[in-house]
Amino acid sequence: MKLNYAIGSDQGLVRGNNEDSAYAGPHLLILADGMGGHAAGEVASQLMVEHVSQLDIDPGNDDMRSMLATAADEANRSIARRIKKSPETDGMGTTLTTLLFNGTEFGLCHVGDSRGYRMRDGNLERITTDDTYVQSLVDRGELDPEDVSTHPQRSMILKAYNGRVVEPTLKTLDARPGDRIMLCSDGLSDPVTDSTIETTLSSEGTPEGAVKQLIGLALRSGGPDNVTVIVADVVADDYADTPLPTEPLIAGAPNTGQELDPRPDTSSTRAAAVIAGSRAAKQAQQARQAAASLDDDTPTDPKIPEVPDPDDMDDLDDPGDLSNANGGKGAKTKGAAAVAGAASAHGDGDDDDEDADDEYDAADEPATKKAKKKKTPKKKTRKSRRGWIVGLVFIIIVAVLVTCFFFVDKYMKDRYFITVNANDKIVINQGMSSDILGGLWNTPYQEACLNANDNLTTIQVGAIESCHRFGLNDLKETARGSISSLPGGDYSEVLQQLHRLAAEALPACVIRKSETPTPAPPTPPTSSEAPRSNNTPGEEPPTSTEPVPTPTTSQQVVDDGNLNTPGVTCREVN
Numbered sequence: 001m002k003l004n005y006a007i008g009s010d011q012g013l014v015r016g017n018n019e020d021s022a023y024a025g026p027h028l029l030i031l032a033d034g035m036g037g038h039a040a041g042e043v044a045s046q047l048m049v050e051h052v053s054q055l056d057i058d059p060g061n062d063d064m065r066s067m068l069a070t071a072a073d074e075a076n077r078s079i080a081r082r083i084k085k086s087p088e089t090d091g092m093g094t095t096l097t098t099l100l101f102n103g104t105e106f107g108l109c110h111v112g113d114s115r116g117y118r119m120r121d122g123n124l125e126r127i128t129t130d131d132t133y134v135q136s137l138v139d140r141g142e143l144d145p146e147d148v149s150t151h152p153q154r155s156m157i158l159k160a161y162n163g164r165v166v167e168p169t170l171k172t173l174d175a176r177p178g179d180r181i182m183l184c185s186d187g188l189s190d191p192v193t194d195s196t197i198e199t200t201l202s203s204e205g206t207p208e209g210a211v212k213q214l215i216g217l218a219l220r221s222g223g224p225d226n227v228t229v230i231v232a233d234v235v236a237d238d239y240a241d242t243p244l245p246t247e248p249l250i251a252g253a254p255n256t257g258q259e260l261d262p263r264p265d266t267s268s269t270r271a272a273a274v275i276a277g278s279r280a281a282k283q284a285q286q287a288r289q290a291a292a293s294l295d296d297d298t299p300t301d302p303k304i305p306e307v308p309d310p311d312d313m314d315d316l317d318d319p320g321d322l323s324n325a326n327g328g329k330g331a332k333t334k335g336a337a338a339v340a341g342a343a344s345a346h347g348d349g350d351d352d353d354e355d356a357d358d359e360y361d362a363a364d365e366p367a368t369k370k371a372k373k374k375k376t377p378k379k380k381t382r383k384s385r386r387g388w389i390v391g392l393v394f395i396i397i398v399a400v401l402v403t404c405f406f407f408v409d410k411y412m413k414d415r416y417f418i419t420v421n422a423n424d425k426i427v428i429n430q431g432m433s434s435d436i437l438g439g440l441w442n443t444p445y446q447e448a449c450l451n452a453n454d455n456l457t458t459i460q461v462g463a464i465e466s467c468h469r470f471g472l473n474d475l476k477e478t479a480r481g482s483i484s485s486l487p488g489g490d491y492s493e494v495l496q497q498l499h500r501l502a503a504e505a506l507p508a509c510v511i512r513k514s515e516t517p518t519p520a521p522p523t524p525p526t527s528s529e530a531p532r533s534n535n536t537p538g539e540e541p542p543t544s545t546e547p548v549p550t551p552t553t554s555q556q557v558v559d560d561g562n563l564n565t566p567g568v569t570c571r572e573v574n
Contacts, residue, residue: 105173426470
């Protein structure tokens with residue numbers, strides 16, 4: 001079976017930007033609804049799509065749930081690194097609803113309040129459960145499902161990928177020709193009822209038509225949020241009605257520059273247009289004011305401290321003198337800081353402004369006297385100039401080192417390789433495979449588990465999991481030496497290497513129970529000489545009734561099918 005898919009996104013009628021990110025490909029569907037405000041939510045959703053979209057290949061018989069969970073976790077780590085690098089983005093995060101298709105079934109990974117639906121035989125069923133506060137009330141029987149859409153806390157989510165550890169919902173869904181899959185952000189599911197969605201999915205013949213119709217319904221309902229929709233039809237391998245898409249489609253934040261579809265002519269759209277026009281006019285006015293403040297031709301107000309002349313810096317005792325020369329608040333450039341200074345200086349003419357002016361004059365006076373005393377010697381010393389040069393060189397060196405360390409650290413966190421630990425267990429390491437500085441640039445990341453059915457999974461290093469750790473002795477002898485020569489790469493490449501190693505594993509050991517044969521009945525001894533007898537001729541010799549003991553030995557009969565030698569012909573499993 002194959003997928004016929006379409007995708008669409010709109011920022012809505014209220015939001016000023018689109019924080020949703022979506023991806024649709026031949027084997028993968030992703031919808032991520034970002035949160036955290038402008039220049040934050042869209043960052044988180046794009047990072048999620050960037051990492052998970054690497055799985056858009058035929059997974060075959062691999063564990064799709066484990067693959068999705070691992071890719072989402074890596075995206076979550078990337079979000080954590082971005083927040084650490086840019087603290088102003090703290091609080092950003094994203095939902096995730098994604099499906100991986102192997103031709104017969106779907107693997108599902110879900111976190112947050114984005115939704116997944118499946119239309120089968122004319123009936124719509126929800127395949128995800130919202131990780132929200134109101135849904136928890138419904139699950140406990142404290143809220144009717146009909147009241148969810150009007151609850152004041154319906155947008156409060158309990159789970160999101162925000163750089164912290166989160167446990168996703170993972171499951172597998174069967175697929176049939178004729179199934180229609182729909183993923184959407186809450187920009188559709190909040191203002192549009194499930195019954196309306198069901199009707200639309202049933203009536204629209206193509207995925208493209210269904211996507212456009214559903215987005216239009218959300219806009220007609222007020223468009224209170226970004227709305228993103230993915231529709232995918234499961235078709236048979238011999239499907240020939242229309243050419244199927246073969247290239248990935250993206251929508252939402254990654255396509256910020258795309259033109260929006262014409263808005264429906266409703267009262268909501270007209271009101272939104274008026275609001276958008278007012279917002280644009282306000283932004284334009286603010287831009288003009290900022291430009292006027294930064295114009296070099298603007299007369300300088302005497303109350304605004306000016307930047308010291310670089311030629312006069314030698315006359316100051318140390319860099320700390322810059323604060324005194326500028327009113328005790330540090331040197332200000334002609335950028336935003338100067339604008340802020342102008343705003344405080346001009347004010348509205350009350351006493352606070354006068355006090356600020358007095359403080360500035362008082363702070364500036366000592367600096368002026370100090371400068372004059374320093375200028376008294378007509379000959380400037382070379383020592384002062386040399387000190388500035390040395391300080392500048394030092395700052396440059398530190399900046400270069402910090403920059404190099406940052407890029408090396410980023411590179412290391414995106415690189416992985418397979419190795420064997422001290423217990424001969426196969427481990428995925430994060431970082432550089434070299435032992436430079438005693439392994440400073442790499443750390444153990446995940447362990448591999450291989451069960452009796454040859455199913456491979458990965459777990460965090462040190463996790464308490466009841467599974468058989470995939471080790472060196474589980475491999476065929478011809479494959480054991482190949483681990484040291486495996487190249488490093490990104491996580492998806494290393495995961496593929498791990499699956500190829502699992503294909504070279506020995507079969508699971510099969511040891512059958514031993515059986516002890518029943519000893520044969522004793523036989524009398526034979527002799528080459530006739531026994532002596534006192535019987536008269538013609539009489540039969542007497543027959544002895546006493547058994548003659550014969551030594552017996554207990555032997556174990558083992559039919560092991562040649563699968564009873566761990567590490568040689570087979571591998572042990574828990």
